[in-house]
Amino acid sequence: MSDQPNVITLPLAESLGYHMRTLTETWSVLLQRRLGPLGGTFPQWRYLRELWEEDGLSQRELSDRVGRQAATTVTALRILKRSGLIKIVSAPEDRRKRRVFLTKKGRALADTLTPLIIDIENAVLRTVADDELASFKRTLARMQENIDAEILNQNRTARTRLWQLMKEARRAPAKRNPIRRRA
Secondary structure (H helix, E strand, C coil), rough: CCCCCCCCCHHHHHHHHHHHHHHHHHHHHHHHHHHHCCCCCHHHHHHHHHHHHHCCHHHHHHHHHHCCCHHHHHHHHHHHHHHHCCEEEECCCCEEEEEEEECHHHHHHHHHHHHHHHHHHHHHHHCHHHHHHHEEEECCHHHHHHHHHHHHCHHHHHHHHHHHHHHHHHHHCCCCCCCCCCC
């Protein structure tokens, strides 16, 4: 008989959280290695990515969508502005509110980076069947809903946007990412 109390363990091989975190971290490393030579950091690219989807967001909206604190966003935006990728202007409806817009250089970067990001994603998914990917996305959406139910004070803007993305994931069959060209 052992004197040690019964301890419930969760081996790393069985921990979904561990696997999700490892995937996220290694994916970020891969993106940083491929994007790094173009200048900037992966977190800075996240701000640009949001602006490529919707230009002219307020600093607060951008901070919410990226899931970062306001101070972190200010620092990232300062670097992006210094790099000539964005401009920050006072909103006409409220001069205290600051809106972030892509510059011509910032918009053009989307044409360079989007194919690169799609290539990375396709490489990561090369051995994953389309039906497996669709199932995975639906499962992630349900998991996120469960997490949201547990986190009462989650950022409302990010959650609303996430729900929209989850609805799309449920409706659409998974497809490899084609390169979308802007008109």
